[in-house]
Amino acid sequence: RFGWSGKSFRVTNWGMSIQQSSLGGESHPVDVIELEFKETASGIYDWNNGEETLIDLSSNTGLSDPFDIDAPTSIQIVESVFVPSGFKAIAQTKVSWDASLHSFVNGYDVEYKLASDSTYVHHTTTPAITTDIFDLTPGLYDFRVRAKTVLGFVSEWTNHIQELFGLRARPGNPADLxxxxxxxxxxxxxxxxxxxxxxxxxxxxxxxxxxxxxxxxxxxxxxxxxxxxxxxxxxxxxxxxxxxxxxxxxxxxxxxxxxxxxSQDSAHNWTTLDTATEEPGFTGAKNNLVVTASKLTLALNGGDVEPAGDYTFIANDIDLGSPRKVRVTPLIDVVTSLVNDLVDSRTDNVDDWPNWDGVEGSECNARVEFRHTPDDPTGAPVWTSWRRLNANIVWAWGLQYRLQVRSTDDDANIEISNLSVMVEEKLAL
Incomplete structure (x- = not known):
């Protein structure tokens, strides 16, 4: 920078010379005019009585005061989601600001902290007027930026407080199922x-x-x-x-x-061979499960819901009489609820509640598992390993069932009102 604009000069000396130039790609001689200047101002020739005091009509420079640094202004925060190549998505926070007007500024210090913290985190010193911060947890943040000069002097901090939601925002709803x-x-x-x-x-x-x-x-x-x-x-x-x-x-x-x-409707007719029904008594062996009002639920431990429970069907040794190809289907009706949820204790905005019941349902899950054997179950059969039962078609003589119940929230419990397994055989067309 020259440090001035529109300034008057008087030519004190000039000359011509020939110099080599590579402009255009090839070296060649060019004529050069060389000038020497002295600053001046048109007002130096004016005179009024009483103006004997020496004044400087043409300031030597327009550069900023090196000790008085203009702070940056207008900090802006924009959140987005960033995906590093081949990795999972992470939160991206872009911090930008308007540049300092000071002539000697060559960088900016950027710091941030949670509003509840007392110590700032130094993020970077950058010559740019924008920077990215990755993977900040959601919360209310205090961001600040200051200018720094080539001489090492700094401006006052400019602060901006904003809440970050990060990856806390819920995904959009699925469509076109x-x-x-x-x-x-x-x-x-x-x-x-x-x-x-x-x-x-x-x-x-x-x-x-x-x-x-x-x-x-x-x-x-x-x-x-x-x-x-x-x-x-x-x-x-x-x-x-x-x-x-x-x-x-x-x-x-x-x-x-x-x-x-x-629906399981198909072109084939199926006939029911066996149905194992556990409700309403649920009298099979239970671990961390109890029966309340004819419903099977996870037990409570000090007011908290047990995270896991297991149930063994009372009708647990199904003998089909001989090996045959069958379809085995579980029938289970569940409801999930919060046992310790009070509206007054919720801290989220009401608009963020997924429902008034306070539960999405996916905090709990119940899965029926089975194993089967092609051997006579009354003899010395070789059983398969336990696996999840959906609507499996298997070759079996004997069948056994069990239920696994899980909760990922110590306030969320599951109520199982109906639990049965149906075994069907396909009829010949």
Whole structure:
């Protein structure tokens, strides 16, 4: 910078010379005019009586005072989601500001802290007027920026307080859920999530509600979890409703699930060979489970819900009489609720509540498992390992069932009102 503009000079000497120039790519001689100047001002020739005092009509420089540094202004904070190549999505906070007007500024110090903290974190010193901070946890933050000169002097801090939501915002709701059923399977398709923290590192949760009239996330059990970038999945076919929600990298779920009704109807006729029904007594062996008002629930421990419980069917040794190809389908009706939830104790904004009951339903899950054998179950059979029971078609003589119940929230409990397993055999056409 020259340090002045529109300043008058008097030419005190000039000359010409020939110098070599590489302008244009090749070296060649050019004529150069060389000038020497002395500052002046037109007002120096004016004279009025009494102006004997010497004044400087042409200031030597317009540069800023090196000791009085103008602070940067207008700090702005913009949140977004950033995806490093091949990795899961993380929160990105872009901090920008208007540059200092001081002539000698060559950098800016950027610091931040949670509003509740007393010590700032130094993020960077940069010559730019913007910087990115990654993976800040949600909360109320105090950001500050100051200018720094080449001489080492600094301006006052400029502060800006703003709440960051990070990846706390819920994903959008799934849309365009459709199903195509084949023998024993349901092939689901949906429109891909628009949220990058679902696509990269998130997931799609698929659940089943046995109610054939309507699907309710809070009354469903988990069937499968697929990658967040997925737009399709195949799951076992059972009567009721299939539901999906998007889940981001922090576990936040869509507010509203997409659902579709499904039925096990097929071109083949099936006949029932056996039904193991546990309600209303649920008299099988229980671990951390209790029966209350004809409903099977997780037990409480000091007011908190037990995280896991197991149940063994009382009708646990199914003998089909001989080996045969059968379809085995669980029938389970559940409701999830919060046992210690009070509206007055909630701290979130009411607009952020997924429902007035205070539970999304996915805090709890119940899964029926089974094992089978092609051998006579009254002899010395060799059983398969335990595995999840959906609507499995197996070659079996003997069958055994059990139930596993889980809760990820010590306030969330599950109520199982109906629990049974039906064994069917396909009739010849």
């Amino acid at each position: 459709t199903v195509v059923t084949t023998e024993g399977l349901a092939h689901l398709t949906w429109t891909q999530s628009v949220d990058v923290d679902v696509i990269f590192g998130g997931s799609v949760e698929i659940r089943h509600d046995s109610d054939t009239s309507t699907g309710d996330w809070a009354n469903s059990v988990r069937l499968a979890i697929v990658g967040g970038a997925s737009t399709q999945a195949t799951v076992p076919l059972r009567d009721g409703h299939l539901l999906i929600k998007f889940v981001d990298t922090t576990g936040n779920k869509s507010i509203v699930a997409a659902s579709v009704a499904v």
